[in-house]
Amino acid sequence: MFDSTCKFLAESFSSDFASWLLGEPISLTELSPTELSLEPIRADSLILLQSDDIVLQIEFQTEPDPNMAFRLADYRLRVYRRFPQKDMKQVVVYLTPSNSEYVYQTAFDIPGTRHEFEAIRLWEQPTQPFLESIGLLPLAVLTNTSDQAQTLRQVAGYIDAVPDARVQSNVAASAGILAGLTLEKDFINQVLRKEIMQQSVIYQEWKEELLQEGWEAGCQEGRQEGRQEGRQEGRQEGRQEGEQSLILRQLARRIGEVPPAARLSIQALSLDQLEALGEALLDFTEPADLVNWLQKNQAV
Template identity: 60%
Template structure:
């Protein structure tokens, strides 16, 4: 959840991210991991952004993992193979404070091979950095501060001054998600207005994922236990109807608008088929993948 929120921020506010990580507001566009290699890439925590001259590879990590140095070297070689003339900046951003030595590792080497990358530990970064632009507001609570409550209130004040409703919603929801790493849910909800966050794409996506988990648990463990897991609304309105709505939202997020005839097919699927589609669509790259999946039924 936290890694995906960071990816969403980077995709939505690339200029702010570039200013922070590269030192200048370079115009960046998203580079799909599949463009670097035919081999699978774990895309849950990384984002690739590119301009004509440079590729920015950022890894957002909640906790350190021993394989990070190898992964950074692997991605660097893949990028060089695809774009040998471009510079590349690789940065691992750790979100939650850790005493592990792994958060200080910035090289991968064996024999005569050596690859380096940068590391940012958010809890060591001055708070002021993240109060300069909307795309950085969500990281402020995780910065170097002894009073995260007060920082959240400062950010909330900044968010209230954002005039674009969609931008305001996205920033508020992203801030709430990341603040959950260091602050209680009750405090976050008392500072950030729920009605603003509900319009955010990332808020709706995470809400949909939570509903999917609830539906799956409800199917596997029975309606009563499903209610206890947070799918009261799904049970009241019909599990199948809620599952259809959830799958269509995920497909729109993944592929864009779904054709009416495809929507009609999806509305006729059983709950089990909808659950299977919910898992399969994470690998879809285009509408043709959806069509092919439906044709197999």
């Protein structure tokens, strides 16, 4: 959940993350692990962004990982094999405080080989820079602040000023999910306004993930919440969400990862439109096919 939220932020606001981690707001695009020559290690937590000159790898961690140094060294070699002319910056961002030696580790070191990387302990970072970029706002509450509740209120104020409703809802939901590492759910919902967060693509994915995990684990609380939501939202909405989830999975298999903007457009489709898209996507071969279909159907 936290991995996917951070990955969403880094890919959606890559220039903000470039300013933070590279020192300049250069334009970055996503680099798929499949473009490297070997199978990825834990691709679910891997964030790779690239420009013409540099590859930026970010690993967000809630818990120390004793294998992290090896993973970074391994990926450095993979990227060099594929892009020998590009520089590479590798950063591990630890989200929650820890005294483990691994959160201070900045090198993979074995006889004859040493590879260095950067480790950022978010709880040691000053808060103000994270309040100055939309894409970094959700991380602010985890920084070196003396009052996390007040920082979340500041974050909410900046989010309310975002003019784009989609960006606003996505950043609010991301802030709510990450704030859950340190603050109570009821307080988060009150400050960030749950009705705004519920409109975001990341919130919908998070809810689906939680419900699925609850059912698979046989969690009674998860089942009860699912039944309550089903009664409140109605059978029609449940069917529509199911159709959206199915179509997004099918699109991922046919054209690769669906961009955040296209995901939001798909979520705005009616049930009839979703069924039409389900038939049309069988002929898609590239992301442009999806964009063209959405434009023709006035969904973007």
